[in-house]
Amino acid sequence: VYPPSKSKAPLPSSAAHSSHQRRPEKPLRSSPCGSSGEIPSSDLISRFVKQSNMAAASSSSTESPKTTTERRGIPGAQFVEDVETYLTQTGFDVNSALAFLQERLQQYKLVEMKLLAQQRDLQAKIPDIEKCLDVVATLEAKKGTGEALIADFEVSEGIYSRACIEDNDSVCLWLGANVMLEYSCEEATLLLKKNLENAKASLEVLIADLQFLRDQVTVTQVTIARVYNWDVHQRRIRQIAASSPSKDS
Amino acid sequence: GTGGSETEVTWEDQQNINKFGRLNNRFHELEDEIKVAKEAIDNLEDASNELILTDEEVVRFQIGEVFAHVPKEEVETRIEEMKELNSKNLEKLEEEKESVVAQMAELKKILYGKFKDSINLEED
Numbered sequence: 001v002y003p004p005s006k007s008k009a010p011l012p013s014s015a016a017h018s019s020h021q022r023r024p025e026k027p028l029r030s031s032p033c034g035s036s037g038e039i040p041s042s043d044l045i046s047r048f049v050k051q052s053n054m055a056a057a058s059s060s061s062t063e064s065p066k067t068t069t070e071r072r073g074i075p076g077a078q079f080v081e082d083v084e085t086y087l088t089q090t091g092f093d094v095n096s097a098l099a100f101l102q103e104r105l106q107q108y109k110l111v112e113m114k115l116l117a118q119q120r121d122l123q124a125k126i127p128d129i130e131k132c133l134d135v136v137a138t139l140e141a142k143k144g145t146g147e148a149l150i151a152d153f154e155v156s157e158g159i160y161s162r163a164c165i166e167d168n169d170s171v172c173l174w175l176g177a178n179v180m181l182e183y184s185c186e187e188a189t190l191l192l193k194k195n196l197e198n199a200k201a202s203l204e205v206l207i208a209d210l211q212f213l214r215d216q217v218t219v220t221q222v223t224i225a226r227v228y229n230w231d232v233h234q235r236r237i238r239q240i241a242a243s244s245p246s247k248d249s
Numbered sequence: 250g251t252g253g254s255e256t257e258v259t260w261e262d263q264q265n266i267n268k269f270g271r272l273n274n275r276f277h278e279l280e281d282e283i284k285v286a287k288e289a290i291d292n293l294e295d296a297s298n299e300l301i302l303t304d305e306e307v308v309r310f311q312i313g314e315v316f317a318h319v320p321k322e323e324v325e326t327r328i329e330e331m332k333e334l335n336s337k338n339l340e341k342l343e344e345e346k347e348s349v350v351a352q353m354a355e356l357k358k359i360l361y362g363k364f365k366d367s368i369n370l371e372e373d
Contacts, residue, residue, distance in 0.1 A: 079263055134313050150317070150318040151316060151317040152316040153315040211271055215271070218263075
């Protein structure tokens with residue numbers, strides 16, 4: 001039995017949305033030492049939210065255990081217990097229901113592309129930070145010995161030069177936006193470790209977002225199939241009813 | 250699917266389908282990760298073989314983006330450590346993959362059991 005839908009104010013996704021600052025996209029890749037802050041929300045998600053609010057007027061209440069209303073601006077897909085009840089309640093006819101669901105699916109796909117791109121960026125950033133940590137650790141290890149560290153580094157594609165790095169206490173970290181700051185080795189290690197943790201935490205949140213999104217995609221796909229099948233079934237019933245001769249004429 | 254039969258999809262079914270989708274995704278991710286880990290181990294093998302052959306005392310070992318001059322023994326130790334790390338990682342990945350495959354097989358049984366032809370859980 002379908003839970004009765006209470007007519008309610010639109011889903012509070014905009015509230016969750018605004019707590020999440022809208023910043024212009026920053027390319028995360030360029031600065032392994034820069035701040036790896038939150039994942040900026042985007043216009044796509046806000047557009048998504050507006051449209052879901054329009055449909056939200058007739059969808060189930062937030063207390064329904066069968067719909068996680070939304071997550072960080074991504075609306076949840078409503079699980080349909082019974083196709084017929086769903087259609088009567090939303091007032092959709094089959095074609096508009098299918099159109100609505102298809103559109104939802106497209107929107108989900110768009111958001112998925114975006115999240116996947118962010119995931120790739122983060123996954124590239126993490127090894128970068130780890131490499132930096134390696135270098136700082138090596139410098140620190142050399143500090144006590146009094147030996148200089150000799151290293152070959154790339155000057156340009158295919159051209160390497162030799163550097164002799166004397167004992168010293170500080171390193172410079174590239175923070176991005178053409179800014180490079182000098183830090184002591186300990187401070188540098190701390191900063192890099194913090195950035196690494198932030199990046200890993202952001203990645204976890206992102207992966208959870210993607211999983212949620214994929215679930216909603218699956219639910220929507222199944223709903224589309226069921227609405228379509230129900231329609232086929234209905235047509236068949238009507239056809240049989242129409243073609244059978246009336247018994248009392 | 251074909252038959253417009255009224256096998257109803259319950260919330261539990263939906264959750265099973267969702268879970269299957271998630272596992273399938275994870276399966277492909279794991280395959281890629283395993284491939285990368287195996288390549289890393291091969292490279293380390295090659296590197297340590299080269300080390301045995303070389304008669305240089307100082308080896309250029311990549312740290313970060315530069316090649317530091319490191320004495321041969323230290324390089325050998327480091328490479329052994331990296332091999333250990335990668336092997337452990339590979340083992341963990343293989344274990345997870347086995348678990349995922351087993352769970353997917355279970356779900357297939359349940360879902361095909363209920364929906365038979367109306368559902369397709371195979372790779373295209």
